[in-house]
Amino acid sequence: MAETPHRRRAHTRTRDLERYAGLFAERTSVMRSSAMRDLMAITARPEVISLAGGLPDTSTFPAGTFAAQMTKIAQESTAEALQYGPTEGFAETVDCIVEVMGAEGMLPDPDDVIVTTGGQQAIDLICKTLVDPGDVVVCEAPTYPGAVPVFCSYQAEVVQIECDDDGMKVDELEETLARLDREGRRPKFVYSVPTFQNPAGVTLSLERRLRLVELARQRELLVVEDNPYGLLRFAGEPLPPLYQLDGGDFVLYIGTLSKILSPGIRLGWAVAPPPVMEKIVLGKQAADLCTSTLTQHFVREYFAEGRWREYVESLIEIYRGRRDTMVEALRSHFPAAATWTEPQGGLFIWATLPEYIDTGDLLAKALRENVAFVPGQAAYADESRGRASMRLNFSGVGDEEIREGVRRIGKAVAEQVELYGALTGEHEVGAAPAEADEPGRADVLPFRKESSG
Amino acid sequence: MKVAVLKGGRSLERGVSLRSAARVEDALERLGHEAVPVDVGGDLVKRLLAEQPEVAFVAMHGVGGEDGTVQELLEILGIPFTGPGVAACGRCVDKVLAKHELRGAGVATPDWFAFNETAFRELGAADALSGLEQRLGFPLVVKPSRGGSALGVKFAASWFEVPEALVSAFSYDERVLLERFAEGRELAVSVLGGEALPIVEAIPGDGDRYDFEARYEIGRTEFACPAELEDTETAAVRGAALAAYEALGCSGFSRVDLILTADGPQVLEVNPIPGLTDTSLLPQAAEAAGMSFEQLVERILELALAPAAA
Numbered sequence: 001m002a003e004t005p006h007r008r009r010a011h012t013r014t015r016d017l018e019r020y021a022g023l024f025a026e027r028t029s030v031m032r033s034s035a036m037r038d039l040m041a042i043t044a045r046p047e048v049i050s051l052a053g054g055l056p057d058t059s060t061f062p063a064g065t066f067a068a069q070m071t072k073i074a075q076e077s078t079a080e081a082l083q084y085g086p087t088e089g090f091a092e093t094v095d096c097i098v099e100v101m102g103a104e105g106m107l108p109d110p111d112d113v114i115v116t117t118g119g120q121q122a123i124d125l126i127c128k129t130l131v132d133p134g135d136v137v138v139c140e141a142p143t144y145p146g147a148v149p150v151f152c153s154y155q156a157e158v159v160q161i162e163c164d165d166d167g168m169k170v171d172e173l174e175e176t177l178a179r180l181d182r183e184g185r186r187p188k189f190v191y192s193v194p195t196f197q198n199p200a201g202v203t204l205s206l207e208r209r210l211r212l213v214e215l216a217r218q219r220e221l222l223v224v225e226d227n228p229y230g231l232l233r234f235a236g237e238p239l240p241p242l243y244q245l246d247g248g249d250f251v252l253y254i255g256t257l258s259k260i261l262s263p264g265i266r267l268g269w270a271v272a273p274p275p276v277m278e279k280i281v282l283g284k285q286a287a288d289l290c291t292s293t294l295t296q297h298f299v300r301e302y303f304a305e306g307r308w309r310e311y312v313e314s315l316i317e318i319y320r321g322r323r324d325t326m327v328e329a330l331r332s333h334f335p336a337a338a339t340w341t342e343p344q345g346g347l348f349i350w351a352t353l354p355e356y357i358d359t360g361d362l363l364a365k366a367l368r369e370n371v372a373f374v375p376g377q378a379a380y381a382d383e384s385r386g387r388a389s390m391r392l393n394f395s396g397v398g399d400e401e402i403r404e405g406v407r408r409i410g411k412a413v414a415e416q417v418e419l420y421g422a423l424t425g426e427h428e429v430g431a432a433p434a435e436a437d438e439p440g441r442a443d444v445l446p447f448r449k450e451s452s453g
Numbered sequence: 454m455k456v457a458v459l460k461g462g463r464s465l466e467r468g469v470s471l472r473s474a475a476r477v478e479d480a481l482e483r484l485g486h487e488a489v490p491v492d493v494g495g496d497l498v499k500r501l502l503a504e505q506p507e508v509a510f511v512a513m514h515g516v517g518g519e520d521g522t523v524q525e526l527l528e529i530l531g532i533p534f535t536g537p538g539v540a541a542c543g544r545c546v547d548k549v550l551a552k553h554e555l556r557g558a559g560v561a562t563p564d565w566f567a568f569n570e571t572a573f574r575e576l577g578a579a580d581a582l583s584g585l586e587q588r589l590g591f592p593l594v595v596k597p598s599r600g601g602s603a604l605g606v607k608f609a610a611s612w613f614e615v616p617e618a619l620v621s622a623f624s625y626d627e628r629v630l631l632e633r634f635a636e637g638r639e640l641a642v643s644v645l646g647g648e649a650l651p652i653v654e655a656i657p658g659d660g661d662r663y664d665f666e667a668r669y670e671i672g673r674t675e676f677a678c679p680a681e682l683e684d685t686e687t688a689a690v691r692g693a694a695l696a697a698y699e700a701l702g703c704s705g706f707s708r709v710d711l712i713l714t715a716d717g718p719q720v721l722e723v724n725p726i727p728g729l730t731d732t733s734l735l736p737q738a739a740e741a742a743g744m745s746f747e748q749l750v751e752r753i754l755e756l757a758l759a760p761a762a763a
Contacts, residue, residue: 041467041468042463042465042467045463356620357620358617358620358621358624361604361605361620361621361622361624361625362624364465364604364605364624364625365624365625367465416620416623416624418574419570419573419574419620419623420616420617420620422573422574422577422579423573423579423582423616423619424616425579
């Protein structure tokens with residue numbers, strides 16, 4: 001009989017822990033609070049309706065296509081698909097990437113592209129290339145929660161710039177840059193998700209895009225444009241990516257197939273000018289030598305079939321419906337004092353509650369009702385910020401679950417609003433969001449300012 | 454010996470419980486026992502009936518595992534288990550009830566007032582709050598009556614911060630307490646089979662004094678064991694801890710958290726099933742007493758199998 005194949009490591013004693021603790025790199029000390037980590041772990045329970053994830057819908061991907069392509073790879077390219085590949089990625093994969101970027105009007109030089117293990121690795125490699133401990137990295141407030149630990153692990157000092165309905169406030173960015181100048185500090189880069197931002201769902205306006213690119217050129221400042229969602233637009237006119245406006249001199253670009261094909265294949269990329277790319281390639285070599293060759297073969301076959309845009313269109317249809325469902329549910333179930341963004345694409349809505357509600361604590365209450373979301377603090381390097389906000393995902397679950405999930409969160413919020421009213425004698429006044437000029441949409445997003453304590 | 458290790462469950466402290474249990478399972482195997490890990494869920498009773506363990510090691514924290522629920526089932530099934538019994542768990546996990554019991558037994562605990570959510574919603578209890586200022590003073594601590602670790606525990610520096618703190622605390626339980634802030638050294642006394650182990654002192658980092666979450670992070674709070682105390686202080690702290698353990702009817706093991714104020718020790722709470730992770734305080738205290746983790750686990754099992762001897 002076979003032995004159990006896995007064995008847990010032998011236990012560690014306190015003294016051992018101290019011994020290890022003495023060995024830990026300083027960068028490990030910037031970890032998230034364990035209480036919140038434990039809370040988030042519970043959101044994975046099967047009975048929980050999770051609006052917390054960032055999951056695209058993969059249930060409608062045609063299984064037959066998948067099977068046929070994998071069979072073809074096995075029949076025609078087994079040896080190559082199972083072998084190491086070049087660190088930069090296969091030229092054929094880069095051709096697919098150039099095609100995807102072309103769909104948004106970008107024309108990168110294929111030599112400037114490196115294939116990465118998801119867009120997440122691209123963020124990591126760019127930080128590895130550019131950030132020394134103590135360096136300033138500027139990003140949006142709120143920013144992509146998955147970028148925060150990367151910045152922290154390179155011991156960057158993260159400076160966050162407020163957003164409104166038109167994305168990052170570029171005038172505030174200018175003021176911040178001027179302040180940093182006076183302090184004799186120069187940020188290594190500005191990280192932005194300009195289109196259908198994660199977590200806020202907002203999109204940087206054309207005017208601000210132009211200004212940001214101009215700033216980058218004037219100051220020779222690098223901008224890292226992370227654009228996982230650009231092709232997932234359900235409403236409004238497409239806006240040119242920063243990379244296109246800049247031409248690739250000062251804008252480094254991060255793309256991914258996670259949201260338009262599959263996150264499980266882990267295929268992303270970075271685009272950078274040759275001197276930067278050279279360093280990124282060295283970093284990639286050290287990190288994992290190359291991106292999965294099997295994945296790259298699959299991508300090649302998938303794009304050769306020529307129907308990738310059809311699949312993206314089908315996703316857009318699904319997500320548009322789910323966004324509508326979520327917005328409608330928010331109008332029905334969230335109290336008048338709450339506001340939220342109404343994205344024209346992407347996967348997320350950012351909802352902001354009255355200031356006295358801490359969404360970390362609200363999550364504990366919501367979990368008793370078997371529903372989960374991401375507390376806003378995850379989107380800030382300074383965890384005292386974003387406390388009254390939450391990120392809601394509408395792409396990963398069906399309409400029925402969205403409605404029920406939002407209803408349950410709304411009920412928990414309403415109870416807290418009522419309780420606060422009873423405690424302070426203040427009762428809710430003002431029109432419900434549904435009665436505002438433009439239904440359900442606040443003119444200016446009440447992104448929460450830094451807590452006064 | 455076949456030992457069922459009960460862990461996980463639906464508590465908010467599930468993660469800590471899984472870490473405690475993993476360590477216990479390893480130790481059991483090293484001791485030559487057969488560890489049967491049981492992630493507590495709907496099939497708990499079926500699993501226990503099928504496995505027929507000789508004893509259950511309860512490594513659960515928070516609501517469900519630490520409040521007597523699982524212990525009650527184990528009693529019905531006739532399976533001996535580690536740690537305090539049903540009644541003691543019930544008393545410890547409800548901080549308000551525990552404080553009443555402590556005060557009744559003459560054990561010092563900071564002044565407090567407790568409120569149900571309905572008192573605010575339906576009885577206008579908010580109007581009574583203003584009268585508490587001179588009774589409790591500021592800062593005060595607002596905490597859910599049930600629930601472990603730091604979840605939902607907030608300091609309020611002034612009345613303006615009380616409503617927000619209450620809303621947070623009520624996220625975890627329908628009853629909360631407002632407690633006088635006891636200024637002093639933070640100590641934890643682990644009690645094993647009615648005997649106090651060396652005292653652990655938690656020394657929060659600068660600026661983390663009012664940040665409960667920080668205290669649970671490695672590196673932000675330092676622990677000293679045994680705590681550097683005068684002999685008289687040690688005696689007073691151990692005395693208070695043992696009195697609290699007795700007053701709440703604990704058996705097997707527990708951890709008493711207290712503050713050593715200028716006026717002597719004040720007991721904050723008793724954790725009926727303290728953490729057993731590699732950063733937890735009970736294992737640290739045991740080690741300071743010269744016990745390895747295996748010896749600690751073996752002793753806890755002995756106490757479970759011979760409760761009368763405890």
